[in-house]
Amino acid sequence: xxxxxxxxxxxxxxxxxxxxxxxxxxxxxxxxxxxxxxxxxxxxxxxxxxxxxxxxxxxxxxxxxxxxxxxxxxxxxxxxxxxxxxxxxxxxxxxxxxxxxxxxxxxxxxxxxxxxxxxxxxxxxxxxxxxxxxxxxxxxxxxxxxxxxxxxxxxxxxxxxxxxxxxxxxxxxxxxxxxxxxxxxxxxxxxxxxxxxxxxxxxxxxxxxxxxxxxxxxxxxxxxxxxxxxxxxxxxxxxxxxxxxxxxxxxxxxxxxxxxxxxxxxxxxxxxxxxxxxxxxxxxxxxxxxxxxxxxxxxxxxxxxxxxxxxxxxxxxxxxxxxxxxxxxxxxxxxxxxxxxxxxxxxxxxxxxxxxxxxxxxxxx
Numbered sequence: 001x002x003x004x005x006x007x008x009x010x011x012x013x014x015x016x017x018x019x020x021x022x023x024x025x026x027x028x029x030x031x032x033x034x035x036x037x038x039x040x041x042x043x044x045x046x047x048x049x050x051x052x053x054x055x056x057x058x059x060x061x062x063x064x065x066x067x068x069x070x071x072x073x074x075x076x077x078x079x080x081x082x083x084x085x086x087x088x089x090x091x092x093x094x095x096x097x098x099x100x101x102x103x104x105x106x107x108x109x110x111x112x113x114x115x116x117x118x119x120x121x122x123x124x125x126x127x128x129x130x131x132x133x134x135x136x137x138x139x140x141x142x143x144x145x146x147x148x149x150x151x152x153x154x155x156x157x158x159x160x161x162x163x164x165x166x167x168x169x170x171x172x173x174x175x176x177x178x179x180x181x182x183x184x185x186x187x188x189x190x191x192x193x194x195x196x197x198x199x200x201x202x203x204x205x206x207x208x209x210x211x212x213x214x215x216x217x218x219x220x221x222x223x224x225x226x227x228x229x230x231x232x233x234x235x236x237x238x239x240x241x242x243x244x245x246x247x248x249x250x251x252x253x254x255x256x257x258x259x260x261x262x263x264x265x266x267x268x269x270x271x272x273x274x275x276x277x278x279x280x281x282x283x284x285x286x287x288x289x290x291x292x293x294x295x296x297x298x299x300x301x302x303x304x305x306x307x308x309x310x311x312x313x314x315x316x317x318x319x320x321x322x323x324x325x326x327x328x329x330x331x332x333x334x335x336x337x338x339x340x341x342x343x344x345x346x347x348x349x350x351x352x353x354x355x356x357x358x359x360x361x362x363x364x365x
Contacts, residue, residue, distance in 0.1 A: 038094040040124040043078040049089040050306040051134045056093045058141025063094030069282035076283045114149035134170040134305035140281045144177025148223045171238025171301050180262040240297045244280050245272040
């Protein structure tokens with residue numbers, strides 16, 4: 001057992017999905033807990049972007065390392081995506097999804113993470129004047145559940161500014177999202193009870209991953225009803241699902257962390273990525289087939305958003321039309337210049353319309 005658990009020390013302070021707690025880790029790892037990188041971070045900014053693309057990590061991941069392939073020094077959405085997907089602003093969101101920890105694990109519930117995502121993303125888009133820009137989520141594992149709940153919270157929110165996320169979400173790409181539960185819940189509980197490697201666990205997040213969890217079922221039911229309603233109203237919400245094509249090695253066992261059945265949604269496109277649950281969101285180059293499949297969906301949605309914006313009628317300032325050199329007089333008030341003439345606004349008493357000719361009855365009031 002000891003040989004299975006030891007392994008080499010990871011260079012990353014926060015493990016990505018299925019990078020398990022290291023029993024040999026020292027107190028320096030615990031000291032980084034307070035510095036957990038949460039909130040919105042902009043990877044690539046384009047003030048004239050046609051779409052915002054927001055990446056949301058999964059269980060035990062973080063907003064940077066989840067998207068860094070082994071041997072690489074930076075997240076691929078930051079290094080590869082901007083040159084391949086023009087007119088896109090690229091963001092990442094971080095939240096404490098480290099459910100098991102040698103120390104104190106956060107007790108934040110999934111609904112709280114979703115509310116924070118909604119608030120932080122709304123504020124970020126407002127600051128850069130992009131509140132009405134089309135929005136796409138790319139979410140891995142548990143992050144997909146957080147995104148679904150955030151969109152549902154936005155849809156039913158009494159605050160108009162928070163409803164803008166629902167109003168402008170173009171689509172969601174789910175990467176190994178456990179819509180119907182995951183073996184991760186079993187693994188995490190096993191680590192806590194049987195292996196004794198940790199001191200604390202976020203039981204709220206672990207419970208949500210159970211197949212019979214009521215919160216998981218309600219999120220799935222409500223999200224599915226919302227997607228169907230949007231489709232019937234003529235504003236379809238795009239959905240694409242990716243599932244892991246290779247098993248993960250967990251304590252010497254080959255395990256499919258999120259099954260195809262749990263990772264896909266009936267009636268929507270689904271594709272496999274030839275990688276395990278952890279590596280399905282880590283790409284080394286633009287030639288990686290997983291990256292190409294993901295890029296294909298993002299490009300298609302970006303083009304749809306751009307075409308939709310081009311079809312929107314351009315707003316024009318209202319103008320007063322009149323014959324050249326004509327003037328309309330209303331004595332006793334302010335004078336406003338209009339194309340080809342002048343309008344005088346009266347603030348005096350009585351109906352002052354000198355020189356006017358009317359054919360038919362005239363009524364005031």
